[in-house]
Amino acid sequence: MSHRLATGGRLIDRARDVKFTFNGKHMTGFAGETLAASLLANGQTLLGRSFKYHRPRGVVASGAEEPNALVGLGKGDRYEPNQRVTTTEVFDGLSAETQNHWPSLEYDLLAVNSLVPQFLTAGFYYKTFLRPRAFWKHVYEPIIRKSAGLGKAPAHDARDPDRYEQLYAFCDVLVIGGGIAGLQAALSAAEAGARVALWEQTVHWGGRAPVDGVTIDGQDADAWVKATVAKLESMDNVHLRLRCMGAGVHDHGYVLGYERVSDHAPGTDAPRHRLWRMRAGQIVTATGAIERPLSFAGNDLPGVMLASAVRDYVVNYAVAPGQSVVVVTNNDDAYRTAIALRRAGVGVPAVVDARAEANGPLVAEARAAGITVLTGKGIRKVKGSKQVTSVEICRIDSKGTAFTEKFDCDAVAMSGGWSPVVHLWSHCGGKLLWDEANHFFRPDAARPPLGTDGAGFVTVCGSANGDMGAVLSSAHEAALAAARATGATGNATAPSADSAPDMAPMDAVWMMPRNAEYELRMKMWLDFQNDVKVADVQLAAREGYQSVEHTKRYTTLGMATDQGKLSNINGLAILSDALGQPIPATGTTTFRPPYTPISIGAIAGEATGSTFQPLRRSPIQDWHDSNGSDPEPVGQWRRPYTYLRAGEDRHASVNREVANARTNTGLLDASTLGKILVQGPDAGRFMDMFYTNMMSNLKPGKCRYGLMCNENGFLMDDGVVARLSDDAFLVHTTSGGADHVHGWMEDWLQCEWWDWKVHTVNLTEQFAQIAVVGPKARQLLERFGGMDVSADTLKFMEWSEGKLGGFDARVFRISFSGELSFEVAVPAGQGRAFWDKLLAEGADLGVMPYGTEALHILRAEKGFIMIGDETDGTVIPQDLNLNWAISKKKDDFLGKRGMEREAMIHPDRWKLVGLETLDGSVLPHGALAVTGGKTANKQAETEGRVTSTYYSATLKRGIAMGLVRYGPDRMGEVLEFAGTGDARIKVRIVDPVLYDKEGAKQNV
Secondary structure, rough: OOOOOOOOOOEEEEEEEEEEEOOOOOOOOOOEEEEHHHHOOOOOOOOOEEEOOOOOOOOOOOOOOOOOOOEEOOOOHHHHEEOOOOOOOOOHHHHEOOOOOOOOOOOEHHHHHHHHHHHHOOHHHHHHHHOOOOHHHHHHHHHHHHHHOOOOOOOOOOOOOOEEEEEEEEEEEEOOOOOHHHHHHHHHHHHOOOOOOEEEEOOOOOOOOOHHHHEEEEEEEEHHHHHHHHHHOOOOOOEEEEEEEEEEEEEHHHHEEEEEEEEOOOOOOOOOOOEEEEEEEEEEEEEEEEEOOEEEOHHHHHHOOEEEOOOOHHHHOOOOOOOOEOOOOEEOOOOHHHHHHOOOOOOOEEEEEEEOOOOOOOHHHHHHOOOOEEEEEEEEEEOOOOOOOOEEEEEEEOOOOOOOOEOOOOEEEEEEEEEEOOOHHHOOOOOOEOOOOOEEEEEEOOOOOOOOOOEEOOEEEEHOOOOOOHHHHHHHHHHHHHHHHHOOOOOOOOOOOOOOOOOOOOOOEEEEEOOOHHHHOOOOOEEEEOOHHHHHHHHHHHOOOOOHHHHHHOOOOOOOOOOOOOOHHHHHHHHHHHHHHOOHHHOOOOOOOOOOOOOOHHHHHHOOOOOOOOOOOOOHHHHHOOEEEEEEOOOOOOEEEEEOOOOOHOOOHHHHHHHHHHOEEEEEEEEOEEEEEEEEEOOHHHHHHHOOOOOOOOOOOOOEEEEOOOOOOEEEEEEEEEEEEEEEEEEEEOOOOOOHHHHHHHHHHHHOOOOOOEEEEEEEHHHHEEEOOOOOOOHHHOOOOOOOOOOOOOOOOOEEEEEEEEOEEEEEOOOOOOOEEEEEEHHHHHHHHHHHHHHOOHHHOEEEEEOOHHHHHHHHHHHOOOOOOOOOOOOHHHHHHHHHHHHEEEEOOOOOOHHOHHHHHOOEEEEEEEEEEEEOOOOOOOEEEEEEEEEOOOOOOEEEEEEEEEEEEOEEOOOOOEEOOOHHOOOOEEEEEOOOOOOOEEEEEEEOOOOOOOOOOOOO
16 A cells, blocks of 8 residues: 655655665655655555564654664675664665564564563563573573574675775864754854864754744745755855764764765765764754654554654655554644644544643644544554554553543554753763753753863754754854854854744653553563563562663663664653652663764775785885895784895795895894884883883983883883983884884873873884994995994994985994894985995995894894794793893882782793704794693693794804793703604703804994
8 A cells, every 4th residue: 555645745856766675576766765765655564573572563763763674785795784764765776675584574483472471571581591501502592592683694705895984074163963953053153263064964954844844034944944054055164964973972072973975876986984083173962852752552563653753754755654643642742743644634533642731832733623632641552463453542540441432543653752862962971961841861061071171072952952942042052152162253143033832841651551550561662672661671670670771781671773762761761660769860871872873884994805904015115025025924014034036945045144144234124113202391201101121311312222011011012212302212112013002102191191291103104214234334334424333433322313325314323133233214205215325335245135034033143032922911021031121210110010919920930041952953933841741631731932943044053042930040951842743852941142142243
């Protein structure tokens, strides 16, 4: 049966048919309408099944608050479950499938659950699956896993063909919500001179005002909206976005926006979704209000809808949800729906009003239109199986044992009052107060979300603030105050809107009838998706769940995809009544972002496929790639493991590079090492907290090796620190650790030491850094000229800055090889030219690049540790014999208390030693030293492990380092390490420094 009206539909284009399929059935709609409107127009009122009882469910709302009508959209790689038909724009080729039923939507065998509701009450899963114990694994768990969830996940091999993007933006005033309040707020802030961004989650401006027939300045709302939007579009300081939902408000004016760019036009070149990362000086939320349902027996049947939603479908899309609609309400607003239905030629048998009297202007208009108004009444029960067929009416204060009237109808429009959308206000700590006159929670202006300066940065206006009448003046005042807070000084014209019709107070009716007996309460629904009934909340109260958060989890009230947008206030009221306390005493559950679900694709943005983790490139990467580089992953970099030459394998290539660095000149691209600037009056204090050794007494021009631990005392990173000036340090980190260390620093500065005068900047990619290593290294650099790099001028662990051969250079006299070594940093743009000149100038000095494996061998010969090799997240500095790097001069540093715990100072801890096999072979990496005994759980007992192992071209044998119990006290002792199978390898404990122990070579 078609529900399409012959005329009307302010948002549809009747000249453009749109063809789509629903459960394989071909249907037609009109361009400009939602999938919900198209389905209702085609007479499809059954759209899904509820989660627990599999009861038939249809559309109940018209926006993001819809809990019932969730479908799977698309096919193949574009299939996506749990999409609301109320927010999905219909388009040619759309394919929708219902979910949560078997074997079909019309005949769902799992609906048998609704025959035994007494066994599936609140918390039944806590009570039912305890015994017999063996049933859990083989019976209960498989059934629960099969039944859990809504919809089906896309195929495991599906690959999303769409692209997503993220944008960063800034504005003075961000207005969220594009109804008349949001439009007025944006206009006022923009006229005051602020940079304004305006987001609206739907595809149309104006919100409810055009549907409700509001007049503004003597013109209808549609005309006012068009004129205002046109004015905003002409202003250079205004940015407008439709289909953009304000997802969450976070600290420091940081707001996430979720824009559905091309959901309505899949396959186009545009991104599907866009995630806006907006930093706003002030935020004005004009998010409106959501109509509440009423609880009465059978209020979940297809055809029972919010009165405002019925009005939306009639006015916006020329769709009548039924041919005969009973309106039930506790407030005046629902009379708008009765009037709109009558104007559209739809039958309205009666308006059932719970209030003892109803005499407002809208009520009078309804009566004048010939609509029957029943006061002091409520719906006792809705009759029907998969569709409303009739309603039974009873006295509102009765127990509902009998009905007074019965009306045949195929739809019910219900209105339980309105709740301001306070989510965004609450995300960042804004508090609420209970408005007793209007029976809703509204923002408490005296307790706003506070910025770091102690001032509020979120303002609410219009019906979102509970201002149901003077919407435009509320918006103007809020926006002007927000603009002034950002420094805007211009004038803005105040609106002169017509006043809204007087509304009589609503009656706080939460269920019908008020004193319904248990049989009826068992059939009254609060949460339509999760099948939570009035009786469930009352049961939770009787069982001791007095906290609303506990009741929420015990009953699953408000835990569905709509996050309680329809059910929460009614549930709070029922719980409060059951506990015998006022609603404010019960409070609300926590509002958390996002406001509505956002796609994983939008969160990932461009980070998919090969760009999931973009590879970082050294300024010299092209040279490496063209000269035999055998790359290996190091963090997000691909560093040369070695430079292969014709006829060489890896082993021979590495040995060549090691030997050359020890005898001639080696070049290492160290650009990947982290370089973090730490600057400010408190920089020394900050560095002392981050490093185990003292850094504040380091003099400018000097360098110092330092260790960094996490709060537990475990080694996290290491590197050389250079003091640039009295208030600035340059921190070198490992290649893979720069981002982590920088984030760690910022975490402490922003969360704990926020009042310290320090800032940090990650400069890693701003510089190319090249290690010039070997006995002829100084000779090579002296050929460049411009800087004195002599031993007397630039001593070990010092640095100097100047022009080196025409290059802007910072030269560090440090060594990770044990040889004479310089690390030269030049701006990244000069990196390749500097590298090329080193190769050219050093040709007769045997200059040769070496890779990371040679780097490892050179440092292992010197006994230098490597983070990630000698450390595994459980190693403290003392384990590596680095006690000398732990300052005794300062009271505290990160990790100090952690490394003083009993387990950390226990004498049985494994400590670093050198290891050499008796036959000169190379130990397997990670090999364990076995004692021959067994542990308590019958595993082989171990007393050490290999952390680094290599073949040394310098020493012509295998070398290794490892952690061994009592290691430094057991020099010369021979241990057995496990080899392949049952083989054992005899290994002697030796000093870890195997080459130039006195350091003569690096200090020349």
